[in-house]
Amino acid sequence: MVPAYPCKKYLIFVIRSPGYAEAQNHTHVSEFHLIGFSEDPELQPLLLGLFLSMYLITVLGNLLIILAVTSDSHLHTPMYFFLCNLSLADMGFTSTTVPMLIVDIHTHSSAISYTGCLTQMSLFLLFGCMDDLLLTVMAYDRFVAICHPLYYQLIMNPRRCSFLLLVCFVVSLLDSLLQNFMVLGITCFKGMEISNFFCDSSQLFSLNCHDTFSYDVIIYLIGIIFCVFPMSGILFSYSKIVSTTLRVPSPGGMYKAFSTCGSHLTVVCLFYGTAFGVYLSSSFSLASQSCAVASVVYTVVTPMLNPFIYSLRNRDIKRAMRRLLSKATSPQLFHFMWRKAVN
Template identity: 70%
Template sequence: MLCVYINNGILLSHKNKEILPFVTTWNDLENIIVSEFFLLGLSDDAELQPLLCVLFLSMYLVTVLGNLLIILAVTSDLHLHTPMYFFLSNLSLADISFISTTVPKMIVDIQTHSRVISYGGCLTQMSIFILFGCMDSMLLSVMAYDRFVAICHPLHYTIIMNPRTCCIFILVSFFVSLLDSQMHNVIVLQLTCFKDIEISSFFCDPSQLLNLGCSDTFMNNIVSYIIVAISGFLPTSGIFFSYYKILVSILRVPSSSGMYKAFSTCGSHLVVVCLFYGTALGVYLSSAISLSPRKDVAASVVYTVVTPMLNPFIYSLRNKDIKKAMWRFLSRTISA
């Protein structure tokens, strides 16, 4: 199966750069099946490739080890068997899966000097990327609700946030995220041809795949924006509502020490929320304003790589229970 793209009005073969006869109509182009895409990556400079490989491999290992340490600390310490840390361990698992969708492929591409990804592999990567990205967003909303119940209804906390309810929250978050990813997948599958196979990123960005369609993608873009609005609006509205209620409740506390104690229980989560949504919003705003695809790629690194890497540090440095649990886990591991 031949993989093609159009460059300056000439239909080229990516595999051997052979110049083929130019296709005069879109109907002719629709008969050509694209089997591969070409990821442009972060840089074309050959001298930078080893540095990028070492940098992203280090960031990937730090992310995986940091989030894995949180999961092991939470599961091994009975003091952390609470809804808040249960959701935190699931967030760490989602972060590991989220970064594992893109970074290992980029490292392999640098080592093999190949940036080709198959059509099926591209759709699979896009689906998994959206799945765990949406899962992160849903879990942050659930964690905000957990903090709302803990601060505003402390006497009923154990009744409301019982194990059954916590598991239902996780399952609902997963299935909503799965539905979101599959709807994006269906939209891309409806594209009958592509005007280019070069993706200006180091992974299969769903928005870029839609823009590569040679047919009219207006309706697909509208549907995609509606899906993003729903999947983004629901979690963010839940977070804003929870923190509005939390703020109102904290302001009613008479002493400043009581206000600080109440707010400190959700400080780490609030920092992670600002980091996640702030970087994601910044990427999409920059992509809408900027005309340089390279700048958009550099900005996407922040929320796809940097944010999952920083989450374990934020929770471990600002949370005494996590730090104690980690030290106990490490002490038992070393002594054993």
């Protein structure tokens, strides 16, 4: 005889939040797709030639600045020491984005791995912050040279110059690491498409499927630190320079003071002007094309123009370049190289 047990039925309800289905579709991606430029096959050869030529001009121009300064003992001064490091930062700044862009155009591929994206973003932030801080240090150097000329060698001694360069590097590295760790903390992304031709931290934060308020606050604080404080230092330095220069009785001394600052001031205006252009285009424009074009001006055109600005407006740099080119094209050098090749 089989015992009769009461038959009980249980109805189980699974309650899911409204964003559950959406969160299920957002996972941690292994690669991203850069959609900064048009994929029209007719434009690809033109873009390839344009970016390749601009990159070569940038690297060669900044290398000439470095070689001219290092080969001429008359230019071993704090101003040209910081100029060499600015040229190195410019080469690193443009080398983090343009070579990969050239390869992507050549291979017709827009994919970049997650690790490669983080690496590119970290190097881009490192060299970009180095540019920003070095321009501030160069403004301070001009301020000491013009406003306190008698104490210039004492204040801007080699130890202090090396210390200022180390501070620029350490602060830039900390900013790069901070934003890198913030991106690593993102557990899921809304998609894989980045509306630019390189991995930008702001674009990656916008792909976060969770609340981005804390990220936005930190990014704005970083922007204030690396924009407001350096700009304030540069404006303060040039306000003191202008007030000191206007008290110079001789027109020749006034012209010399302004000419030494003209190149640096032009580069500062170009750097911050294009940076604000990128910020405004990314904030108020939804089109990826406009943001990419503004980024090209900021990351490619500005480092390319810096060597021309410094060499065309600086007599010492032009003399050093003439000596460097004359040594490079001397018959003795060709004869020496020929003997080395034969032997």
